[in-house]
Amino acid sequence: MRVLLVGAGGVGTAVTRIAARRDFLAHMVVADVDPGRAEAALAALGERRARFSARQLDACDQEAVRRLLVDERCDVLLNATDPRFVMPLFRAALEAGADYVDMAMSLSVPHASHPYQECGVKLGDEQFALARQWEQSGRLALVGMGVEPGLSDVFARYAADELFDDIEEIGVRDGADLRVEGYGFAPSFSIWTTIEECLNPPVVWEKDRGWFTTAPFSEPEVFEFPEGIGAVECVNVEHEEVLLIPRWVDAGRVTFKYGLGGDFIARLKTLRELGLDATAPVTVRDADGRAVQVAPRDVVAACLPDPAGLGERMTGRTCAGTWVRGTKDGAPREVYLYHVVDNQWSMREYGSQAVLWQTALNPVVALELLATGVWSGRGVLGPEALAPRPFLDLLGEYGSPWGLREER
Amino acid sequence: MRVLLVGAGGVGTAVTRIAARRDFLAHMVVADVDPGRAEAALAALGERRARFSARQLDACDQEAVRRLLVDERCDVLLNATDPRFVMPLFRAALEAGADYVDMAMSLSVPHASHPYQECGVKLGDEQFALARQWEQSGRLALVGMGVEPGLSDVFARYAADELFDDIEEIGVRDGADLRVEGYGFAPSFSIWTTIEECLNPPVVWEKDRGWFTTAPFSEPEVFEFPEGIGAVECVNVEHEEVLLIPRWVDAGRVTFKYGLGGDFIARLKTLRELGLDATAPVTVRDADGRAVQVAPRDVVAACLPDPAGLGERMTGRTCAGTWVRGTKDGAPREVYLYHVVDNQWSMREYGSQAVLWQTALNPVVALELLATGVWSGRGVLGPEALAPRPFLDLLGEYGSPWGLREER
Known part of the structure; x- marks a missing residue:
């Protein structure tokens, strides 16, 4: 399999380190707007870098992306950029006749008059609008194939297939006990994406009602995370799983709650209040006195440390997982399917910070399943559209197994 | 008197409106880096604009400022810019042989190793370093001559001259009950200056110890402000009065506490944590994809509404004042000398928002005392170096009298 990886940031760099150890990969072109970042990712691979090459590429330039896919005879484009670049990359892959994998879907637009009750443009709507063209092309766009969305969706499908007869509610729950020495505030993931997820109106799905939105940070609950992480306050945020899972899995309700904690929520609220x-x-x-136009959110990101550089000072574990409540054989059942990565382990094994490594792991597993023909499909599909068991088994083979906790 | 006013922002514009009603002014050149702002200030004066002219001027360009002072035969430069422009303007006035008046002093630099215990470069140090040159030139630099510092320093000198035999403590206390309709967060004064004041280590003066610093937001107390404003939580912040008052007034301790309130303090702490x-x-x-260099604090300011434009939506009063504790005729005494401006009054009378108008009033009163020869001096002087009574009397004549509350 020949892959075009777009984006050599924290997640993209971890993708190269994970993929470099697997045989399915024939060649990976690593492209970034900053050629130095792509080169740095390759340099860190050492003797494993033979199957990789670096290229400069602007993810906004759809035609340049299409040409690179064709010129390099890539089978698939793996998008590891910020979600604002989804659409040009998604369209370029369609035009080039390549498959496409991403880890976040096209962006939402809040409802104009009732943003905290009704959905406007939903996450992924722009991508699903092209579903027919993808089906006609015979190619696959596998969307939301990171850890969350991604592995969390695989867990949902696995629960429906093997653990439950009827599902009342599926709630993705994300929490961590990560600490970064020397920083009062150092998000472990792209602040641009974190702001987007947390400050947009959270979306919820209910069978009788369909998709709807709530006020930010709604329905707070304290969730007990496994493997020593412990209790973390979680709140509803906008996330792809809520849009993906109901398309393929039968459930009464689907939510996503993020373990932000009170301090983080207060900081995000201040960012919103100040615009x-x-x-x-x-x-x-600017520094020379010239009037320039900059996005405030980009300046916030520029002031914070790069999450990819924090691994050495970080301790703790991050947990992604899917909590499911329903019935099996007539009896009530409740489980939490989860995946934990310890930062000291991921730093030692891969030199990658835990949250970024966990995100990067899953698209590489998916690419391997596609390369080996275990997974196949056409059109725009979420991870829950495909067989969950081979994916979960392969996680163990990658050295990072999943867990199941019976809640009652 | 011919005046060069540098800065046609909120305070500078209010200066033109107050000065336009007084006879002492022969001519005022209103200069701003943005000539449109200077023109707008003049246009709002209507038929009173005859004694004013507008000029484009970069406050950083010391030689251009000097030339303008000489070409326009100005007696005095009134600095109504951000404090980062103090030094070029202060030096330009010295070189031009003009007097100089400002409302904030040259900036501090925290102590390199013990920022929250010891002073580094103090507010005004760069200006006082040139005191001998000012004395030799025979001209006057009247520094810190706004409302706080400014009127608050006049109050301190008045208390020492007429109300007390011995002073234990002088504490400037600033509070307000201003509300801006339609905004969750809309500072009533330059956010650039507010951040500078509130996030630098607060400075305190004690007779036995001299100047020293504390942790930010130290010594919280609830102070009862007069004329219906009521109780506001106040904390130590860095402010010029603490550096000025002990030079001319005998007191055991000098502090400055700002009535920020808990919500505002939390927001400032978040700005600091995020850099x-x-x-x-x-x-x-930037918006075109080019790498540009911008100061985060400037972006924060650009995201917030211009304080000068908030007057129409604002209600409430702002209070500046000086609390003094000591003895008179052998008995303990405690007073609060204060000045309150109601925003609806200042909007109706001058079209100026209360905090900006209150700041602008005091340098105009000072210029009138200098123009009429009631005040005179040479060297670098604070407001407390000059006779307080004529200043306080003139406030009443300007329609904005001061008050005294006996605390016990």
Whole structure:
């Protein structure tokens, strides 16, 4: 399999380190707007770098992406960029006749008049609008194939297939006990994406009602995370699973709650109150006194440490998982399917920070299943559209097994 | 008197409106880096604009400022810019042989190793370093002559001259009950200056110890403000009065506490934690994808509404004042000397928001005392170096009298 990886940030770099150890990969072109980042990712592979090459590429330039896919005879484009670049990459892959895998879906737009009750443009709507063209092309766009969305969706499908007869509720729950020495505030994932997820109206799905939105940070609950992480306050946020799972899995309700904790929520609220979450540019004078236009959210990101560089100072574990409540053989059942990565382990084994490594692991597993023909499909599919068992088994083979906790 | 006013922002514009009603002014040149702002200030004066002219001027360009002072035969430069422009303006006035008045002093630099115990470079140190040159030139630099510092220092000198035999403590206390309709967060004064004041280590003066610093937001107390404003939580912040008052007034202790309130303090702490208070530029891509260098604090300011434009939506009063504790005729005494401006009054009378108007009032009163020869001096002086009574009397004549509350 020949892969075009777009984005050599924290997740993309971890993708190269994980894929370099697997035989299914014939060649991976690593492309980034900053050629230095792509080169740095390759340099860190050492003697394993033979199957990789670096290229400069602007993810916004759909035609340049299409040409690179064709010129390099890539079977698949793996998108490891910020979600704002989804659509040009998704369209370029369709035009090039390549498969496409991403870890976050096209962005939402809040409802104009009732943003905290009704959905406007939903996450992934722009991608699913092209589903027929993908089906006609005979190629596969596998969307939301990171850890969350991604592994969390695989867990949902596995629960429906093997653990439950009827499902009342599926709730993805994400929490961690990560600490970064020397920083009061150092998000472990892209702050751009974190702001987008947390400040957009959270989306919920119910069988009788379909998709709807709530006020930010709604329905707080304390969830007990496994493997020593412990209790973390979780709140509803906007996330792809809520849009994906109901398309393929029968359930009464689907939610996503993020273990942000009270301090983090307060900081995000302040960013919103001050308008610093905005992506529309404001005019400001630069260091030379010239008026320039910059997006406040980009400035927030520039002020914070790069999450990819924090691994050495970070301790703790991150947990992604799917909590399911329903019935099996007439009896009530409740389980939490989860995947934990310890930062000291991922740093030692891969030199990658835990949250980024966990995100990167899953698309590589998916590429292997596609390369070996275990997974196949056409059109725009979520991870829950495909057989979960081979995916979960392969996680163990990659040295990072999943877990199941019976809740009652 | 011919005046060069530098800065046609909120305070500078209010200066023109107050000065336009007084006879002492022969001519005022209103200069701003943005000539449109200077023109707008003049246009709002209507038929009173005859004694004013507008000019484009970069406050950083010391030689251009000097030339303008000489060409326009100005007696005095009134600095109504951000405090980062103090030094070029202060030096330009010295070189031009003009007097100089400002409302904030040259900036501090925290102590390198013990920022929250010891002073580094103090507010005004750079200006006082040139005191001998000012004395030799025979001209006057009247520094810190706004409301706080400014009127608060006049109050301190008045208390020492007329109300007390011995002073234990002088504490400037600033509070307000201003609300801005339609905004969750809308500072009533320059956010650039507010961040500078509140996030630098607060400075305290004690007779036995001299100047020293504390942790931010130290010594919280609830102070009862007069004229219906009521109780507001106040904390130590860095402010010029603490550096000025002990030079001319005998007291055991001098502090400045700002009635920020808990919500405002939490927001400032978040800005600090995220590095968004920084004035050193970060690199970010602009709207066209080019790498540009911008100061995070400038972006914060650009995201917030211009305080000068909030007057119409604002209600409430702002209070500046000086609390003094000591003895008179052998008995303990405690007073609060204060000045309150109601925003609806200042909007109706001057079209100016209360906090900006209150700041602008005091340098105009000072200029009138200098123009009429009631005040005179040479060298670098604070407001407490000059006779307080004529200043306080003139406030009443300007329609904005001060008050005294006996505390016990």
